[in-house]
Amino acid sequence: MHPPTQRSAGPSIVAQGLRKSFVSGEVPIKVLDGVSISIAAGELTLISGPSGCGKSTLLSLLSGLQKPDAGSVEVWGSDITRLSQKALQRFRLEHTGFLFQGFNLFGALSSLEQVQLPLGYLGLSDREARARAEQALEEVAMAHRAHSRPAQLSGGEKQRVAIARALAKRPQLLFADEPTSALDGENGQNIVNILHRVAREHGTTVLCVSHDPRLIRNADRVLAMEDGQIGREWRPAHDMQSARAADSQGIQHEA
Amino acid sequence: MISLARKSLRHEWRKFLPAILALSFSGLLLIAQAALVLGIFGSAAVYVTASSADLWVGYPGTKSVSFGRTLSPDLAMRLRMDPDIRAVESYIWVDGDWRGKARQQGAVSVYVSGIDTRAEAMMFSRVLPAALRARLREPGAVVVDPADLDQLGAHVGGSAWINGQPVQVVGVISGLRALGGVNVLTSLDNARLLDSTTSPADSATYFVAQLRTPGSLAKVRARIQANPAFGAFELWSAKEFASRSQHYWLFDTGAGVAVFFMAIIVCLVGAVITSQSLLALVVASAREYATLNALGVSFQSLARVLVEQSMWVGAIGLLIGGLLSAALLSLAALHGVPVSMSVPVALLCAVLVLALAFVSGLLATRGLWRADPAMLLR
Numbered sequence: 001m002h003p004p005t006q007r008s009a010g011p012s013i014v015a016q017g018l019r020k021s022f023v024s025g026e027v028p029i030k031v032l033d034g035v036s037i038s039i040a041a042g043e044l045t046l047i048s049g050p051s052g053c054g055k056s057t058l059l060s061l062l063s064g065l066q067k068p069d070a071g072s073v074e075v076w077g078s079d080i081t082r083l084s085q086k087a088l089q090r091f092r093l094e095h096t097g098f099l100f101q102g103f104n105l106f107g108a109l110s111s112l113e114q115v116q117l118p119l120g121y122l123g124l125s126d127r128e129a130r131a132r133a134e135q136a137l138e139e140v141a142m143a144h145r146a147h148s149r150p151a152q153l154s155g156g157e158k159q160r161v162a163i164a165r166a167l168a169k170r171p172q173l174l175f176a177d178e179p180t181s182a183l184d185g186e187n188g189q190n191i192v193n194i195l196h197r198v199a200r201e202h203g204t205t206v207l208c209v210s211h212d213p214r215l216i217r218n219a220d221r222v223l224a225m226e227d228g229q230i231g232r233e234w235r236p237a238h239d240m241q242s243a244r245a246a247d248s249q250g251i252q253h254e255a
Numbered sequence: 256m257i258s259l260a261r262k263s264l265r266h267e268w269r270k271f272l273p274a275i276l277a278l279s280f281s282g283l284l285l286i287a288q289a290a291l292v293l294g295i296f297g298s299a300a301v302y303v304t305a306s307s308a309d310l311w312v313g314y315p316g317t318k319s320v321s322f323g324r325t326l327s328p329d330l331a332m333r334l335r336m337d338p339d340i341r342a343v344e345s346y347i348w349v350d351g352d353w354r355g356k357a358r359q360q361g362a363v364s365v366y367v368s369g370i371d372t373r374a375e376a377m378m379f380s381r382v383l384p385a386a387l388r389a390r391l392r393e394p395g396a397v398v399v400d401p402a403d404l405d406q407l408g409a410h411v412g413g414s415a416w417i418n419g420q421p422v423q424v425v426g427v428i429s430g431l432r433a434l435g436g437v438n439v440l441t442s443l444d445n446a447r448l449l450d451s452t453t454s455p456a457d458s459a460t461y462f463v464a465q466l467r468t469p470g471s472l473a474k475v476r477a478r479i480q481a482n483p484a485f486g487a488f489e490l491w492s493a494k495e496f497a498s499r500s501q502h503y504w505l506f507d508t509g510a511g512v513a514v515f516f517m518a519i520i521v522c523l524v525g526a527v528i529t530s531q532s533l534l535a536l537v538v539a540s541a542r543e544y545a546t547l548n549a550l551g552v553s554f555q556s557l558a559r560v561l562v563e564q565s566m567w568v569g570a571i572g573l574l575i576g577g578l579l580s581a582a583l584l585s586l587a588a589l590h591g592v593p594v595s596m597s598v599p600v601a602l603l604c605a606v607l608v609l610a611l612a613f614v615s616g617l618l619a620t621r622g623l624w625r626a627d628p629a630m631l632l633r
Contacts, residue, residue: 091551096550098546100631113257117547121552149266
C-alpha cells in the first residue's frame with residue numbers, strides 16, 4: 001500500500017457501511033450501524049459526540065486496530081479490512097501514528113528514548129533514529145526535556161512526548177483519541193495547535209475523536225456522531241467566516 | 256536500537272527484584288543440593304578416590320566398596336606375575352562395632368579399612384601422611400576423621416574397643432567421612448585381628464594394583480580374567496569402581512530419585528514464582544506495550560523484549576545465586592559438612608537457572624494478550 005506522493009485533495013480514508021457490535025453478557029450491542037465516511041488529508045477532522053456513541057470504535061476501525069463486522073475501510077484505495085494481522089501491523093508501523101488519552105510512556109525511558117524506540121522497529125539506524133527523534137521533540141517544543149523521564153514531566157509535557165513519538169515515524173495518518181481530556185486549558189490548547197499544524201504543514205490526515213469544545217473550535221471539519229451513526233457535519237472555520245461575512249453585510253446594510 | 260529490556264531493568268530494578276531473587280534462590284538450592292549429593296555420595300567412593308591404585312580386583316558383581324567379600328591370596332600372586340603390573344597390595348574391609356570408654360555410650364557402626372603401612376603404599380595415599388601411616392603399625396593403632404570424634408566419643412590418644420579388641424586413636428585426618436557409618440583406618444595386621452569372621456591368612460577383601468603404563472588396563476584385564484583358576488573375581492579400573500559405588504548409592508538405594516525429585520520441585524517452584532512476578536510486570540505495563548503495538552511493533556517483537564528481559568534477570572539471578580552458593584559451600588566445608596562441586600555440575604546448574612529464566616520469560620508473554628491496542632480507546 002502506498003500513499004500518493006503528492007499532496008492530493010482527495011480523501012485518504014474512505015469507509016463504507018461499517019457495522020460493529022459487541023456482546024455484553026448475552027445481549028449483542030450494536031455500536032456502529034452502517035457508517036460511511038471519508039477523511040481528507042491535510043486537515044484536522046474531528047469526530048464528536050456523547051460517550052458511548054461509537055466514536056472510539058469508529059476510530060479503531062478506520063485505523064486498523066480492529067476489524068468491522070461488515071463494511072470496508074479503503075486507505076489510498078486499498079481495503080485494510082482484508083489485510084492479515086501481520087500485514088495490518090506492518091501498515092500501522094509504516095503509515096500511522098496514535099495518540100491516546102493516557103500518555104502510555106515507559107517509565108524507564110527518557111523522552112528521547114520514548115520517541116526513538118518505535119523508529120528502531122522501522123529499520124532506521126541508531127543515528128538516523130536519534131536525529132529524527134530530536135527533530136520530533138523540537139517540533140513539539142520538548143527538546144529541552146529530551147533526557148527527562150515521565151516521572152519528571154507534567155501531563156502536558158507527557159502528551160507532547162507522546163505526539164513526538166507518533167510524529168517521528170512521519171506517519172501519513174495520525175489518529176488521536178481524546179488527546180486533550182486529561183489536560184488543563186493551556187496544555188490542551190497547545191496540543192490542539194500542534195495537531196492542527198501537523199495536518200497543515202505535513203499534509204497528514206489527522207483524525208481526532210473528542211468531545212473537547214477547544215478541539216471542536218479548531219478542527220477543519222467536525223462530524224457529530226450519535227447512536228452509532230454520523231449525523232451533522234460542519235466546518236467551524238468556514239461557518240465562522242460565513243457568520244463574520246453575514247455580520248459585516250448586516251452592518252453595511254444597516255449603514 | 257533502544258533496548259527496552261535493559262533500560263527497564265536498570266531504572267526499575269526494584270520491580271524486577273522478586274524475579275531476580277526467585278532465580279537466585281533456585282540457583283542456590285540447585286547448587287547446594289548438587290554439592291551435598293556430590294559430597295555425600297562422593298564419600299561412598301572415598302576409598303577409591305583417596306587412593307592411588309589404578310585397578311581394583313574384588314568379588315564379582317560388587318556394587319559398592321562396602322560390599323566386598325573375601326578373595327583368595329593366590330589372586331595377589333597372579334596379579335604380581337603380570338608384566339604390566341608394578342605393585343599390588345591388599346585391602347581389608349571389616350565391619351565393626353565401636354565402643355567408647357564411657358559405659359553409657361552405645362556401639363557405633365564403623366568401617367575398618369586395613370591398609371598397607373609401607374611408605375609407598377597406595378591405599379589412602381592422597382589423604383594419609385607417611386608418618387601417620389607408619390604409626391598404624393603399632394598394635395591397635397587407628398586413624399579417624401576429626402569430624403567423627405564426637406560421634407565415637409573419642410579423642411586423639413584415647414582408647415576404645417572395636418569388636419571387643421582394644422584400639423587407640425593415634426591421629427586424625429580430614430576427608431575420611433563415610434556414608435552410613437564411620438571410617439576407621441588401621442594396618443592390615445590390626446584389621447585381621449579385628450575381623451571376627453574366620454578368613455584364611457593373607458586373604459583380603461580387595462587387591463589393588465598400580466600399572467607400569469596407564470594405558471595397559473585393557474590388556475591386563477583380558478589376560479587375568481581369561482584364567483578361571485584363581486576363583487571368582489572381577490577387575491575394575493579405579494574410575495569404574497568409584498562410579499560404581501556412587502551409582503549404587505545414587506540410583507539403587509532410591510536416594511538419587513529423591514534428589515532428582517527435589518531438583519524438579521526446585522525448578523517448578525522457581526519457574527512459577529519467576530514467571531508470575533514477570534507476568535505482573537508485563538500486565539502493569541500492558542498499556543505501554545499496547546501503544547507500541549498500535550504503532551505497529553509486532554507481538555513477536557514485544558515477546559522478544561520480554562524474553563530478553565527475563566534472560567537478563569536470569570543472568571543477574573545466576574550471579575547472585577552463584578556468589579551466595581560459593582559463600583554457603585565454603586561455610587559448610589569449614590564446618591565439616593560433606594560438600595563438593597565440580598565444573599560440569601556447576602555449569603549444569605547454571606544452564607538450569609538460565610533455562611528457568613527462559614521458560615519464565617516465555618510464560619510471561621501471556622501478559623501481552625492483555626496488551627490489545629483496542630483497549631486504549633475508550
